[in-house]
Amino acid sequence: MDLPLLIIPPSGINVVASLTLPPQLFAAYETAWAWGAKLAAVNALSAFEVAAWIGVPARQAHPLLQVRPPRSALTLGRSVGLPYLRIEQAFLGGALQCLHPLVSEYLRRCPICVRLGYHFIVHQLRVLSTCPLHHVPLREHCSRCATHLPYDLGASKVQGPIICPECAAPLLPVTRGGFPTTVAITGREFGLLERWMAFLRRRAALPAWRNGSVVIDTSRQALTASGHERLSAILPAGSVCRTLTCQRACWCDDWEHRALGQRYWQHANALWRQCDPPSRRWCRCLLTGDATKTAPNAHVLAFLYWRMTWQGCSNPYLLRRGHGLPLYGIAEWQAGQPAPDSDDLDAELLAFSDAMEASWREWLDCIDLLGVTTLERRTWRLRAVPSAYL
Numbered sequence: 001m002d003l004p005l006l007i008i009p010p011s012g013i014n015v016v017a018s019l020t021l022p023p024q025l026f027a028a029y030e031t032a033w034a035w036g037a038k039l040a041a042v043n044a045l046s047a048f049e050v051a052a053w054i055g056v057p058a059r060q061a062h063p064l065l066q067v068r069p070p071r072s073a074l075t076l077g078r079s080v081g082l083p084y085l086r087i088e089q090a091f092l093g094g095a096l097q098c099l100h101p102l103v104s105e106y107l108r109r110c111p112i113c114v115r116l117g118y119h120f121i122v123h124q125l126r127v128l129s130t131c132p133l134h135h136v137p138l139r140e141h142c143s144r145c146a147t148h149l150p151y152d153l154g155a156s157k158v159q160g161p162i163i164c165p166e167c168a169a170p171l172l173p174v175t176r177g178g179f180p181t182t183v184a185i186t187g188r189e190f191g192l193l194e195r196w197m198a199f200l201r202r203r204a205a206l207p208a209w210r211n212g213s214v215v216i217d218t219s220r221q222a223l224t225a226s227g228h229e230r231l232s233a234i235l236p237a238g239s240v241c242r243t244l245t246c247q248r249a250c251w252c253d254d255w256e257h258r259a260l261g262q263r264y265w266q267h268a269n270a271l272w273r274q275c276d277p278p279s280r281r282w283c284r285c286l287l288t289g290d291a292t293k294t295a296p297n298a299h300v301l302a303f304l305y306w307r308m309t310w311q312g313c314s315n316p317y318l319l320r321r322g323h324g325l326p327l328y329g330i331a332e333w334q335a336g337q338p339a340p341d342s343d344d345l346d347a348e349l350l351a352f353s354d355a356m357e358a359s360w361r362e363w364l365d366c367i368d369l370l371g372v373t374t375l376e377r378r379t380w381r382l383r384a385v386p387s388a389y390l
Contacts (some may be wrong), residue, residue, distance in 0.1 A: 019043050019053060021080040025182055027118055029193055032064040032073075032090040033107065033161065034119040036153050037172055038180045039080075040160035047154040047161040056153060063152050065103055068093045092121065096197070098204040102126055106140040107149035109171065117173050117182030122196055124151060127209055130219045132196050132369070133189055137219065144169040192369075199365055218370065263349050267356045268307060275300050302363040309363075310356065 025038050040050045051058035055072030069091035077087035088094045092103065102125045110123055110131035122128055123138055130137050141148060145167040153161050162172050162180065173181045208214050275283070279300035286304070295301040 019045075019076060019080060021082070023081045025117075025180055026082060026086065026090075027120075027182070027185070028086065028190065029089055029121050029197060031119050031121055031124060032069075032092075033151060033153070034172070035087075035090045036064075037119075037160065037162040041162045041172075041174055041178050041180045044178065046159060050161065051153040058153055061152070062105055062150075064091065065100055065151075066091060066093075067097065067100075089121070095201065096121065098201055099125060101210045102200070102204055103151070104140070105151055107151045107171075108138045108140050110134055110136060110138055111143075112136060114172060115183075116185060117180060118185070119172070120193060122193065122200070125200060126212060127200070127214050127216055129215050129217050132218045133192065135219050142167060142169055142171075195365065195369060199369055202362075216370075259345060259349060260352055263352055264310060264356065267353065267360075268310075271303050271306070271360065275303060279303075298364070298367045302360070302367040305367070306360050306363045309359070 019039060019042075021035075021039050021042055025042070026035055036047070036050045036054065039045070039053075040047060045053070048058050051063065053072065054076055055070035056063045056066075069087050073091065074084060074087055077084070085094070089096055092099055099121070104124055104126045108123045109119060110133070112134040113120065113123065113131060120133075122132060128138065142164040145164060147164060147166045149164065149171070154165055159165055159168065162174065163170050175181055203209055206214075272280070276296075276299075278296045282296050283300055283304065295304075
């Protein structure tokens with residue numbers, strides 16, 4: 001009997017299959033690595049084959065960090081029932097392109113998110129040292145062999161990207177048959193994740209964030225350690241502390257700064273009236289130098305930070321820190337303004353109001369997202385009755 005002759009083409013044997021991926025396995029803001037890993041596990045493909053399917057060169061350094069999603073990835077996403085926006089987010093395209101310089105070259109994982117079957121884009125950003133959802137340190141090494149895991153699909157032809165290429169330890173949970181599993185996470189966690197993404201996108205262009213000098217620690221230890229601070233207020237000799245609603249001051253004597261100072265106090269008084277009575281009592285106790293505990297709520301703490309940064313605070317640590325927090329002030333605002341073509345005070349006051357509103361929203365986000373309940377871990381020297389501002 002003649003045996004059939006198997007002829008292997010020079011390019012190798014190509015796998016011809018209809019790839020499937022249940023949409024519930026892939027969540028919003030999951031990375032392209034997570035999508036490729038789950039795609040490989042569901043279809044029993046290697047990392048090399050998955051890279052070929054989605055149009056990413058497997059041997060190229062950092063192949064998942066492209067300016068836009070590969071066309072084949074979008075086509076494959078449509079075939080498996082994933083929307084265009086989901087695939088674009090996974091490959092850091094569209095509105096997330098600004099995050100490219102912040103992405104680590106190593107695979108960074110939250111051990112709790114991994115056990116749930118997720119790997120989110122925030123885990124890959126170098127500015128975060130901990131997971132903002134679970135407040136645990138992110139890992140860049142394999143938990144079994146301590147190998148640094150690159151953020152790519154790998155060039156292995158026998159192992160998929162869902163396991164460590166050195167010791168084959170699973171990086172995402174799978175069943176005995178190799179099928180990936182996920183545990184449903186709450187809508188609140190997805191909402192928190194979306195707010196973190198918006199928070200990070202607004203700061204991605206800052207030089208301090210791009211050069212690696214910014215690291216945000218969201219761990220429980222960092223949030224509770226701020227309770228050991230001391231608060232003090234400076235009262236000028238012979239002065240009487242008045243409430244915010246009746247304070248009036250200016251930065252200097254010229255008419256432009258008087259107008260800016262008046263506009264500032266309009267905003268400050270409006271925000272002060274939005275604080276509830278317990279918050280006002282807490283703030284008055286702080287300004288009179290009385291010992292205080294944690295703030296009653298995030299709103300009044302954001303207001304205090306907002307007021308200190310616009311009026312000027314004598315703590316140089318606040319002014320020098322590079323965490324991308326909204327540190328505004330009259331001098332910093334004017335230094336960042338273009339040279340005016342005319343003396344249009346109304347336009348300047350409108351831009352000034354917009355800057356104060358933007359910084360107020362930024363402070364609310366910062367306080368809420370970072371879970372801050374007290375002031376920074378320093379001795380604050382706050383001018384309770386300011387006369388001249390920085």
